[in-house]
Structures are given as structure tokens and as C-alpha cells.
Amino acid sequence: MTEREASPTGGSAEGGSVDAPLVEAPADAVAGEVVLRLTDVVKTFPGVRALDGVQLEVRAGEVHCLLGQNGAGKSTLIKVLSGVHRPDAGQVEWRGDPVTFANPQAAMRAGIATIYQELDLVEDLSVGENAFLGHEPRRFGFVRRGHMARRTRQILGRLGHAEIPPNRMVRALPAAGKQVVSMARALSHEARLIIMDEPSAVLAHDEVGNLFRIIRELTAQGIAVIYISHRLEEIREIGDRVTVLKDGRTTAANLPARDTPTRDLVNRMTGRTIEYVFPERPVAATTADADLLEVEGLTRAGEFADVSLRVRPGEIVGIAGLVGSGRSELLETIYGARRPEAGTVRMAGRALRPGSVGAAVRAGMGMAPEERKSQALLLGEPIYRNVTLATFARYARAGFTDTGRERAEADRVAESLELRPRDVRRPVRTLSGGNQQKVVVGRWLLGDTRLLLLDEPTRGVDVGARAELYQVIRTLAERGVGVLLVSSEVPEVLGLADRVLVMREGRVVREAPAGELDENTVLDLVMAGSLMEGAAA
């Protein structure tokens, strides 16, 4: 990363000419001093030991990475640190003193800020108003707008983003800019520890470098960062030390982030010796079969143009492409959730009514959309009702639902997907991301789905659950189901699909069997000519 050398100048230079007490490197935060120490922290919920003896030691000025599968206790740990939960046992030492935070505000005041994956900003307030939300500089009850804008500008300068105007509405900023505002808010509280929950998940590939540059600026000022990510290569690049959690326990503490072998890290997370396990492809793909899905000249202005593709029964076809290349829109149009302007979609030879999801589902299509929570799940409803959301009418007799049968069917699906927890009467809300995804995919294991459309099936899903999902997808294909898969992760498309289509700016630029492509070729095709939106600025 070349940004590393180029960056720290702007921020610290501006930091010197500050009149208000800003976030200067805390004087007592000698680099390497332990700011946070957790000893045998336990947090129990009825029936679940979410944290079962966590050790964690974070030093000032370091990036401490937290690794663990979904359900390992990372989110509970964050909530303990940010004052949402109080530990049942064990000790949290913050800058030398044992503490218990009564609420999130107390943690914030003590200097622990948390940046959640989905940023908690008010879209219709300005950058400055967001940064100082809840503790606006005031005089006689009036907000000192000029003062606030000045201090915001200073903070943004420290973050190396002096170009963001403090009076700009947050709504107008790209995702990367919003993340900077979240960090500015943390700095406005003079945070000494910033917890980042999968910050790169909302960013496009080229924006991650910028995030890392900001993190380096923060640590150079003596601020400690707890960094959570599922992407091992990021941890290698930005992390100093790694703590691994498994089943609520620390299984490894303070490993060097750069030179601990991947195999070791994955081992400690999973107890397994494999990293990304793609199930083996069957030796000879069935070529004799007639096409299951035929898409001809499908077009939607501004999204994609003249896309034609075929999927045979039992075949996994992968679509590789960047966010914004039109891949998700294409999938939704095939599924009938969007109406095409031109082109046809045929299932097993019969043309589908355009723009009708019902027709697509009746023809045997199923889709797992990109956004699980907003597009696929009824969070407050029990697991089984989510699993049978597309099929409950089939189990019904004369319009009367058969919940017993539904539960039994959902149980069967839960069993085959190794859903955790297994009790299908629990609300889906209580499941981890990976398990929620299993519910969404599992929905289409019921009924007679012949073609499964998967949009980013492993986003936010940990390594272990990924391997399980890959296996499920491959098993489905072996049973003759056609799969059309969209993913931003090139290795996933290459490892899982039989045939790959590369999309760029709404067009298919290459189609080939997966064996004939490698990661670099695909990345070249995907990126070529796309001078990315430059949104980071």
C-alpha cells in the first residue's frame, strides 16, 4: 500500500494549530501501554453462555484484530465493551482501573467508541451535526455552529479528509465518506479505543486502502483500534496482533497478525484444518440436458444491456462483477422482481410472464437476495415460518395452514443445513448472520425448486458457515438443480461455479468454463476501463 508513506502528514500538521482541546495523542498513552485488559469475562444469557472466559489485551496505538466465526461471541464482546451489556463475571480493566459501564454513554465518556457495520448516522443532518450529535458545543443553550464546524474540520483534517465540508448533508456522501463521519464522531468524544465491526464490509474494493490509511493515522496518534473482519488478508495488512475467539472463549491471544500462518488462525477458529473448502466438481458435467434457463437479450436501461445466458440442470453458473456492474439487477429481472425493457426469460422452454415473481416461483425458481434482512426475512417471526414462507400454501389444506407439517419440514431443512440453534420456533432475529443465510437458502430446499438464484450468498458469513453453504449449493446441483450465482468474491465464483460469466458495466464481457479462468484474469476483466466512481473523496 503506497498510501502508507503518503498519508500521515496532513492530519498531524493541522492537529498542531488547534485551539479547542482536541484529540491529541493522549499524553499518558505511551505507545505499547496496555489500555484495555479483559480477564476471564463471562456473559450468560438464559441457556447460552455467550462469553465463557474471554481474555483480551489491547495496547495504545495498536490495531488489535478479533477473529471468530459467527456465534463465537464477538458481538457480545463488543456489547460488553461498549456498555450495552454488563459482564456476569471476570474483570474489565480500562486504563488501569476495573470498570463496569452502566450504559453506552458511559463507555463513550470513558473513551470507548464503537463503529457499527451499518453506520448509525442521521442522514438528514450535516457532517458536523453528526460528528457532535448529542454533545454539540453550546452557549446559552444555542448551538455554536461556527465553532462546531471548525472543530469538525480539524477532526476531518486529522483523519486526512479535510476535503469533506462540515456542512454537507450526510445523505449526499458515499458509504466511505459516511464511515469517515462515524470516525469523526468517535474522535469528537476523544475516544482512546475505537471498535470497528467489519468496517470494510460496506466499502468497495478500492476504498479499503483509504480506510486503512485512516486507521494508521489513528494509531499513530496513540489510539487503539479493535478491528473485526472476516477477511484474513485485511487482518494481515492492517493488524498488529490477533485474538481468536471460539465458542465464547479466547483460543489464542496476541498472535502476531502478519506472520501467524493462516492455517493456525483458521484452526483456532474452527478446529478444522481447512480454509476455503469448495466441494469437488463432478467429473463430467451433464451436457446432454436441455437448457433449464434461457435468457435472451435481456435489457434494462442504465442497469444492463443485451444479456443472454443459459443454465442447465445441475450446473452452477457464476457471475463475477463489481458492485454496480448490473449483476444484482440482472438476477432480480430474471426472477421477475424487475420488469425488463427488452428480452425474454424462459424456464424449461416456456416463456415467463415478465415482471412477475409469482410466475417465476411457480416455474420452479427461487432466489436468495442480497440483503437478507430487508429483502428476505421476517425477523420477528419464528425460523420455521421463514423457512416455509414460499411454501406454506402447499402444506395448507383448503386454505388452513398446517403448522405441524411446516415445523417438521423446517426441522428437516435445519437438520440438513446444520442450523444453530436447531429449535425452529425461535425468532429468526436471534440467529447469527450465517445461520440467517441458511434459513434464506433453506427456504428453497422445500417445494420443487429447479433453479436457484443466489445473490452474494456468503456476504457477512464466516469461514466455517461458508464451507457449509458451498456444500449445500453443490449438493443441490448434484440433485439436478440449476444454480445462478452472483458474488463479489472472485475466488468464490471460480471455486464454486462450473461456468463463469464476467460482467462489466451492464454487459457480459467474457464467458468461459471456470477451469479456463484464474483470479487475475477475472479481476482484470472486471476492473478494466472502470475508473471507479472515485467516491472515496
Add this chain to the structure above:
Amino acid sequence: MSDVTDTSTPERPAQLPAQSPPVDPAETAAAEQRAGGRLSWWRGEGGEGARRNLWLIGVLVALIVIGVITRPDLYGDSSWVWSNILVILKLASVVGVVTVGMTFVIIGGGIDLSVGAIVALAGVWATTVATQSYGAGGMIFCALAVGLCVGLVNGVLISYGRLVPFIATLAMLVAARGLAAELSDKQTQVSDNATINGIASTNLFGIPLLVYILAAVVLAGWVLLNRTTFGRRTVAVGGNPEAARLAGIDVKRHTVLLYALSGLCCGIAAIMLTAQATSAQAAMANLYELDAIAAAIIGGTLLSGGRGTIIGSLLGVIIFSTITNLFAINGLTTEAQNMVKGGIIVAAVLVQQVQFRSLTQFLGRNRLTTN
């Protein structure tokens, strides 16, 4: 990790200020506690609704206790107590029927402001000279058909015309009352049909026929919501319309059906109300929409959709008519009564949101220490 990002939880927008941390701690804690341990009926599926209804019964008991304290003379007489219970139920019957339809619409993510106007229009249409000439059957058919059709128009405007439910049904409120005034020439139309009028005065085994009608509608509504695919679709469409659509549910058609159902309930209510008054006029069933919405909300139906119970709504209606009755037997004005009703609405919602969450937590904590 992802429960941290749980911003799409249906109950959040209603109660949380936007700037606070992205997770309501109590909400998460409750969710996590629900995740723990064995699921009994009390803590498991449906238990939440049952707990809420228990609370409503508690309020009802409190109201009766207030009645006993303020009028010990009346409550000392057991035959009066029985007849007073029937008075309260009869009072609740018409709004109760409307509320059942309203509950479906709200669970399905909508709102129907036109219910009072539909009752008036259906009542007026059923009592025109021309309709009355077809006899009781003709009048009942007319009221039901008018209610159903107006509901269908609402639904089509909302589903296919893409109007916001609030706007569409507000327009219908104005228009339907206008049409009712036009039809009746602003006169009170007297019902001459003895069968219709008899609906309000007939008692079966000492219980008014109106109460049986309410019971039948409530029972049918409960079965429809909890035991049929229609009810399942209603919850899905209200809880997450996009997920419902992508699962192959025809959200638009279902939305039309929900408003049609509400209209049908209004048609039934129109006959009941006409029978009670032995007449109909354009101004009848005034502000029923507010009573029905308030009763549904008190009963625990989420205004943003996806959650609600028929029994809760019924209890909401009965609580309201009990308050009316309480004020009547104490000789107090309706003005004072309305103020109390307003307070009850606020208190009920507050209690459901705050109190119950902490009670759940409290129970969870006890469980933990006894284990």
C-alpha cells in the same frame, strides 16, 4: 455479528430516537434472552401476545374494581352486574366488528381511516326506500356489498394506484360520507323492517344477538389470522413486504383483499348499527375509525405492521366500552371520558413498550439465578 446491525427490526422506528446507538439494549437483551433455554408457551412462540393480553385483562379488572369502589350500591346487586356486562358487550359489538377488519389492515402494514364513513354509506344505502323494498335479505346483502366494494376501491387505489394508505382512505372518508349524505338527502332514513330492527332487540339465552355477531366475527377473524394461509400472508406482507414479494406472494392482490375484508366488516357493522338505531343517516358511526385504530393499538397491534392479535383488539374495544360504562354509571360527562380515553391510549402503548420488555428481562434474570 449481524444482530448488531439489526436496524430493520419492525418495532424500532416507532420508539427509538435516531441518534442513539444502533441497537436498543433492552431489545437485544430481550431477543437474546428469548433465544435462551427451553421455550414454554409463556416465553415461546405466541407467548408475547399472551403476555400482552394478560396485561389487558389486568386493566379490565382494575376498571371493574374502580366501578365497585365508586358505585358499591350498583355492584352489590348481582342481577345488575350481569345486565351491565351485557350492556358493555353490546356497546362494544359494533366497534368490535369494525376493529377486527382494522386489525387485519394494520397487521398487513396499512391503515383504514374510512371505516366510519363506510359504515355510514352502507347503512344509508341499505335503508333507502328502494333497498328496503327487497326485505331484510336485500338490505343485508346491500350493506355487505357496499362495504366490500368500497373496501375494494380502497385496496385497488393503494395497491395498483400506489397511493399511501393514509391518503387513499382519508379521501374515501370524505367521499363516502359525501355520497351517504347525497343518497339520504341529509335525512335520517327510518328502517321499517322488523327483522332488521329485531337484530338489536333479540336476545338468545339471555344474551343479545349483537354480542353473538361480535363473537362470530371475532372467532372467524381469529381463525383467519392464525390458522389460514390468508393470515400468514397478512403477517408476511405487513412484516416485510419485499421479502413476501420475493417469496412469491402476490403482495398487491393481498393488500386489496385486506381492505376488502375491512370494508366487509364495516358492512356487517352497518346492519348492526342500523338495527340499534332503527334508522340510518350520513353522520352515523362518526369517528369509528379512531375508536377502531385505538382499540387495535391498545391490543398490541404494531402500527408499522407485521404483528398483532385479534384477541388483543377485542380486549381493547371492551376496555373502551367499560370506560364509557364506568363514566355513565357515575354520571360523568363524555368530555371527561374522552380525556381519560386519550390517556389510556398513551399509557397502554407506553406500558407495552417499556414495562413489558423489562418484565421479560426480569423474568429471564430470575430464571438464570435459579438454574
